[in-house]
Amino acid sequence: MRSDKHNNAPFPLKLAATGGLLFLHLPLLLIFAYAFTTEDKSFQWPPPGFTTRWLAVTWARPDVWQALTLSLQVASIATAFALVLGTLCAAALSRARFFGQEAITLLVILPIALPGIVTGIALRSAFGMMQIPFSFWTIVLGHATFCIVVVYNNAVARFRRMSPSLVEASYDLGANGFQTFRHVILPNIGTALLAGGMLAFALSFDEVIVTTFTAGQQQTLPIWMLEELIRPHERPVTNVVAMAVVLVTLIPILGAYYLTRDGAETAGSGK
Amino acid sequence: MTAAVTFRSVSRHFGAVKAVDSVDLAIAEGEFFAMLGPSGSGKTTCLRLIAGFEQPDGGEISILGQSANGIPPWKRNVNTVFQDYALFPHMTILDNVAYGLMVRGVDKTTRHKAAEEALDLVKLGGYGARRTGQLSGGQRQRVALARALVNKPSVLLLDEPLGALDLKLREAMQEELKGLQKRLGITFVLVTHDQGEALSMADRVAVFNEGRIVQSGAPEDIYNRPRTRFVADFVGSSNILSPSLSESLSGGRRWTSLRPEAFTLEPGDSRLSLTGTIEASSFMGAVRRIALKVGDNTIHANLPAGATLPAEGTPLTLHFAPDALNPLEDAA
Incomplete structure (x- = not known):
């Protein structure tokens, strides 16, 4: 007789859960499978043959490299912006108490709650009105709007767990604002910033909607893939790139998860 | 300096x-x-x-x-x-x-x-x-x-x-x-x-x-x-005596305070006294704390733990030195 409580879920529930998980993850496996097919015009199942030729073909395509480089640059710079601005926002909103604080908190978080298409249209018309030509920097700005939120959310949670007397203790012991930030605040929020930064990077790296509204001639990697799907030419190349995107975004997200899952105790409350 | x-x-x-x-x-x-x-x-x-x-x-x-x-x-x-x-x-x-x-x-x-x-x-x-x-x-x-x-x-x-x-x-x-x-x-x-x-x-x-x-x-x-x-x-929880009670004790119509440990059971020369009924009596280790009902006022007194006291509800007279009565500046 089994006494394992975790195995007592009714059979239909287990079936539904398994079905749900398969529905979510099988298409991902299909992407991986089609990256190695010998058929390059249509998605034929089962794949008529197995080849690793597309890895080499993808490697040799300059447009893939161009899109990948652009995406990495945009994600890096948007994340860097977000780290600075998001941390400052979190520091201000978690420590000070002032009129309208709740409203400002909402405004900071809004870009991630708004549909990307609204953010995209809003930015596009704003750029148009101010006659700012679409460029690399307009994409970065678009991505920074939601990257800031991710960094802010991670940092504000950590700031709230940090006892405010830690900062006062540092001042009291003779450290000025900069020294206090470097020796006390940064070590306490460092992992939260790393986690927020990784998530922001991953979000920016696969962003499509805001990018379509804020990009000029440049193609980030997700945009390039979208265009590539319409042209039936060397199709498995797209799948190889998709595989790479999954890996590039999965690693930072897992990293962020591991960095923030522990540490429930309040930093610096000494009793 | x-x-x-x-x-x-x-x-x-x-x-x-x-x-x-x-x-x-x-x-x-x-x-x-x-x-x-x-x-x-x-x-x-x-x-x-x-x-x-x-x-x-x-x-x-x-x-x-x-x-x-x-x-x-x-x-x-x-x-x-x-x-x-x-x-x-x-x-x-x-x-x-x-x-x-x-x-x-x-x-x-x-x-x-x-x-x-x-x-x-x-x-x-x-x-x-x-x-x-x-x-x-x-x-x-x-x-x-x-x-x-x-x-x-x-x-x-x-x-x-x-x-x-x-x-x-x-x-x-x-x-x-x-x-x-x-x-x-x-x-x-x-x-x-x-x-x-x-x-x-x-x-x-x-x-x-x-x-x-x-x-x-x-x-x-x-x-x-x-x-x-x-x-x-706030400091040591004194008894606060109302102007009328103070007047009956020392003549001056003003608020006064009296520490609970100022009381004794022995009447001495020139000691003042308060008489009332014992409301409660509790053993605190070093002292016995009693609550004495004097008219409308409740007076707390710390007496030696070994003191023999009448039962609760019976009358008792407590004595204290006149200078233990501390005049306060509050308006009477």
């Missing part, structure tokens, strides 16, 4: 709340000064004004004769032991203690040596390599003390430092703090709501209420000669 800290009509307002309302005080160098009061009485704000975490809205603060208005906390030779200790969780105990020296640019060997010495001073020698999480509450408190003292402050501020400790530890720490202050000769400013703590440790006590100092002086004066009903009640 220059005073360690002086306040000249210092005020600090938070919106409409006058946290500190035109306070004057002078703390002498080398003095153990206690600021005593209920929560919200302004004592902690006064401490934060000395530390520099708050700036006054009015008046003048000076530390060792120098005006401290507008000077940030990191430029004051004043250190604080925080109520929650505020030890840095990401550092070892040694780095915590050496922090003040580190930010001043003292080299590693020198500052670690000084930190070891400070830990020895608070009897925590050899604990330097540990993390804050590995220490008990009492040990963290000592680390916080060492971290402040290593900077050789001219004034050490203690914000309810013993509040989180249990009774035995608290009594031991009281003696130790007092001894440390005598030995080092540093001015200590203690903030507490515990009158026993203030009376036993301090050279001088200032009693705070509603943002003002209502009375200051030596612990004996505060305890034996409270000037107002508030002080009489």
